[in-house]
Amino acid sequence: MKQYFYNERTHRLHIKGYCKESKILPYHVRWFDTYDEALAFDGRCVGLCRSCAKHENKLRKEET
Numbered sequence: 001m002k003q004y005f006y007n008e009r010t011h012r013l014h015i016k017g018y019c020k021e022s023k024i025l026p027y028h029v030r031w032f033d034t035y036d037e038a039l040a041f042d043g044r045c046v047g048l049c050r051s052c053a054k055h056e057n058k059l060r061k062e063e064t
Contacts, residue, residue, distance in 0.1 A: 001033070002015050002016070003015070003016040003031060003032075003033070004016070004031070004032040004033070004034070004035060004037075004038050005022070005025070005029045005030065005031050005032070006029060006030045006032065006038050006041065006042065006046065007021070007026055007028060007029055008028040008029065008030065009026070009028050011042070011046070012046075012047060012048070012049045013035070013038050013046045013047065013048050013049070013052070014048070014049050014052050015048070015052045015055070015056065018051060018052040018055040018056070019049055019051035019052050019055070020051065021049060021051070
Protein backbone atom coordinates (compact mmCIF):
# COMPACT_ATOMS: atom_id res chain seq x y z
CA MET A 1 0.00 0.00 0.00
CA LYS A 2 1.31 3.43 -0.94
CA GLN A 3 1.89 6.05 1.70
CA TYR A 4 1.46 9.65 0.66
CA PHE A 5 2.95 12.61 2.46
CA TYR A 6 2.19 16.24 1.92
CA ASN A 7 4.92 18.85 2.38
CA GLU A 8 3.19 21.85 3.93
CA ARG A 9 5.91 24.28 2.86
CA THR A 10 6.05 23.35 -0.82
CA HIS A 11 2.39 22.25 -1.12
CA ARG A 12 3.49 19.11 -2.97
CA LEU A 13 2.39 15.56 -2.48
CA HIS A 14 4.96 12.77 -2.48
CA ILE A 15 4.74 8.99 -2.46
CA LYS A 16 7.06 7.27 -0.01
CA GLY A 17 9.97 5.63 -1.82
CA TYR A 18 9.31 7.25 -5.20
CA CYS A 19 11.61 10.28 -4.96
CA LYS A 20 14.65 11.62 -3.13
CA GLU A 21 12.41 13.83 -0.97
CA SER A 22 10.99 10.72 0.68
CA LYS A 23 14.40 9.41 1.74
CA ILE A 24 15.06 12.34 4.09
CA LEU A 25 11.69 13.52 5.33
CA PRO A 26 11.27 17.22 6.06
CA TYR A 27 9.74 18.23 9.38
CA HIS A 28 6.63 19.83 7.94
CA VAL A 29 4.81 16.83 6.51
CA ARG A 30 1.44 15.19 6.98
CA TRP A 31 0.83 11.53 6.19
CA PHE A 32 -2.14 10.18 4.23
CA ASP A 33 -3.21 6.72 3.15
CA THR A 34 -4.83 7.86 -0.09
CA TYR A 35 -4.51 10.64 -2.63
CA ASP A 36 -8.13 11.64 -1.95
CA GLU A 37 -7.38 12.22 1.74
CA ALA A 38 -4.57 14.60 0.80
CA LEU A 39 -6.88 16.51 -1.54
CA ALA A 40 -9.49 16.81 1.20
CA PHE A 41 -6.91 18.14 3.66
CA ASP A 42 -5.63 21.02 1.59
CA GLY A 43 -8.93 21.90 -0.03
CA ARG A 44 -7.38 22.66 -3.41
CA CYS A 45 -5.62 20.89 -6.23
CA VAL A 46 -2.62 19.10 -4.78
CA GLY A 47 0.00 18.07 -7.28
CA LEU A 48 2.47 15.25 -7.08
CA CYS A 49 6.12 16.20 -7.28
CA ARG A 50 7.68 15.67 -10.72
CA SER A 51 9.70 12.61 -9.71
CA CYS A 52 6.74 10.89 -8.07
CA ALA A 53 4.45 11.67 -11.00
CA LYS A 54 7.00 10.31 -13.48
CA HIS A 55 7.46 7.12 -11.46
CA GLU A 56 3.68 6.71 -11.06
CA ASN A 57 3.10 7.08 -14.82
CA LYS A 58 5.83 4.55 -15.57
CA LEU A 59 4.21 1.99 -13.25
CA ARG A 60 0.79 2.55 -14.82
CA LYS A 61 2.18 1.97 -18.32
CA GLU A 62 3.84 -1.26 -17.19
CA GLU A 63 0.53 -2.54 -15.78
CA THR A 64 -1.24 -2.17 -19.12
